[in-house]
Amino acid sequence: MNKSRSLLTLSLSLVAIAALPVAAQAATAAQSGACDGYFRVMHNDRISGVSFPAGPYYMTTGGTNLSCRQATRYFQQFLQAGKVSKGWQVKNVAGPRKRFTRLGTNPAVDFDVWAASDPTPTPTPGGLTCAGTFHVLHNDNIGAMKLPAGSYTIKLASHDTPGLDCKTASHDFSYFLNNDWAGNLPRPWKMNVSAKSFYMNNTPSDGFSVKRVGSLGSLPDAGVAG
Numbered sequence: 001m002n003k004s005r006s007l008l009t010l011s012l013s014l015v016a017i018a019a020l021p022v023a024a025q026a027a028t029a030a031q032s033g034a035c036d037g038y039f040r041v042m043h044n045d046r047i048s049g050v051s052f053p054a055g056p057y058y059m060t061t062g063g064t065n066l067s068c069r070q071a072t073r074y075f076q077q078f079l080q081a082g083k084v085s086k087g088w089q090v091k092n093v094a095g096p097r098k099r100f101t102r103l104g105t106n107p108a109v110d111f112d113v114w115a116a117s118d119p120t121p122t123p124t125p126g127g128l129t130c131a132g133t134f135h136v137l138h139n140d141n142i143g144a145m146k147l148p149a150g151s152y153t154i155k156l157a158s159h160d161t162p163g164l165d166c167k168t169a170s171h172d173f174s175y176f177l178n179n180d181w182a183g184n185l186p187r188p189w190k191m192n193v194s195a196k197s198f199y200m201n202n203t204p205s206d207g208f209s210v211k212r213v214g215s216l217g218s219l220p221d222a223g224v225a226g
Helices: 024-029 068-081 166-179
Strands: 019-022 039-041 045-047 050-052 055-061 088-092 098-102 109-115 133-136 140-142 145-147 150-156 189-192 197-200 203-214
Touching (some): 039 068, 045 068, 133 203, 140 166, 166 197
Antiparallel strands (some): 019 133, 039 055, 045 050, 055 109, 133 150, 197 203
């Protein structure tokens, strides 16, 4: 994976942005400038003195002046640095919202983030496919497994693997995308490239598979601003 285009590689604070489970309640965040999906802060963190507890966040941008990809890139950079860049400010606004603003812009270049309830993907009734979708923002790969940008479903191989449910599988998939672009999965995981599946202990029934089911919808295709 080309690290220069990755939104997933950070040495300190991690934001799992390029691959996140999207539960049905994400629709409650729909509004002008709202970004699809969840943006996960992996550790309790602070940016210029403003607290960002670990967990999933919604994001919305200020109209057409800033794309979702640009906003997520800035959010990632600010978390990594622990402060906003020169010319930016961050402050608590109404309710749980925290607003980032580029000073001196008119109309304003800004974006808001606020904590979301933690999505808990579950299988559809009577099935193995997990509810909701999982977003990959960039054309990506895990070793030889190519994962084009888009929305993915996650399907458990069975209900009988101890400790593996939809939420765990979605976290594992996010971890693989974050850390395993060379294809060296942590033990005991292995993968089947053609089937886009991941399994443990050489047992295909102990794992899950992913399937691309659509594009990213309203997420822009433009490159990420730094």
